[in-house]
Amino acid sequence: MKETILKTFAEVFGDAEGAKAYFAPGRVNLIGEHTDYNGGHVFPCALTIGTYGVARKRNDNKLRFYSMNFEHLGVIESSLDDLVPSKEANWTNYPKGVIWAFGEKGMKVTSGMDLLLNGNIPNGSGLSSSASVEVLTGYILRDFFGFDVTNQDLALIGQFSENKYNKVNCGIMDQFAIAMGKKENAIFLDTATLEYEYAPIHLENAKIVIACSNKKRGLGDSKYNERRSECETALAELQQVVKIKTLGDLDEETFEKFKAIIKSDVRRKRAKHAVYENQRTIRAVEALKNNDVKLFGELMNASHVSLRDDYEVTGIELDTLVEEAWKVDGVIGSRMTGAGFGGCTVSIVKDEAIDTFIEQVGKAYKEKIGYAADFYVVEIGDGPQTL
Ligand code: ADP
């Protein structure tokens, strides 16, 4: 890949003298969904697929960006004097947002750059290609300008840029999982405190398989904001009777005791998911520590049911992928991953069942939904790196 991207960089920008190649992973969340903005735990891991980049510092203010995933857009040019989000900037709003965010944090980027990207994760599918681009950009800027920031800071700067520059109200999970990624480990992260712990994933004779529904998110973004505000209201109602800062502070028992204070059935279901999913995530990590992969899988399945019935963020496409997966012998667990409404599912599948899984789930999906799903057998990889 390094040779290909350097070669393309030279074709696009004249030559590749002084250019360096980089990589930042994508991520998948194994369990703990829609808990990150509710002060709960998440359990994501970085992948060996992600975003490759080649970058070169310039002597002027110019920013020249090119993506092999958006070839039809050609080179998109702007400058350091123009760090304002715009429609014309298209995908370059992501790297520009990070340059802007560094400036906001007192680390001014003083010269321009040529940047080429080539991602091998699907865009807009819940594997966080946007966070991958942000962390990659941050990593390159640190390398170029020697900014004194840790990988954790790169995650926070990436999130800040996505929230404030790109106006996407995401939590910290995606950027954190990518910036802090560690081969063969998932990250058990408390989103309320940013305390985290690496948990080795030793799946003996099994792999992580991602199924991408190819359903575009559509209404997803507005529903995402709706869920966030439903949870905020439910939290405010609960705070009248119990001293908590977030829904993540409640265990199931305390929730059951006080839930009647939540005035709507819908909000009660949403809060129930946030509370139970957080506890499930804590238990899932325990299960892994005890080498109980079977229990881990059962908790993944329960997570999907809760996202389907209580949080209502799945839809026919994700439900079909998961329900068909559950029918396959050798599937340890399967659930939707990411924000929902479209995007991907994550499954743990025994090695000998992977071919059957892809064939059987793929066939049933196509018959029911009318178009094909894509499958990725993935490995857990490291965070951002220079190639
Ligand atoms: P997700 O993060 O789930 O993949 P998003 O909608 O948040 O989905 O982010 C996708 C957007 O990120 C793309 O539309 C594009 O603007 C940007 N992006 C991601 N990967 C690349 C890439 N390789 N090249 C250019 N832009 C990219």
Ligand code: MG
């Ligand atoms: Mg994203």
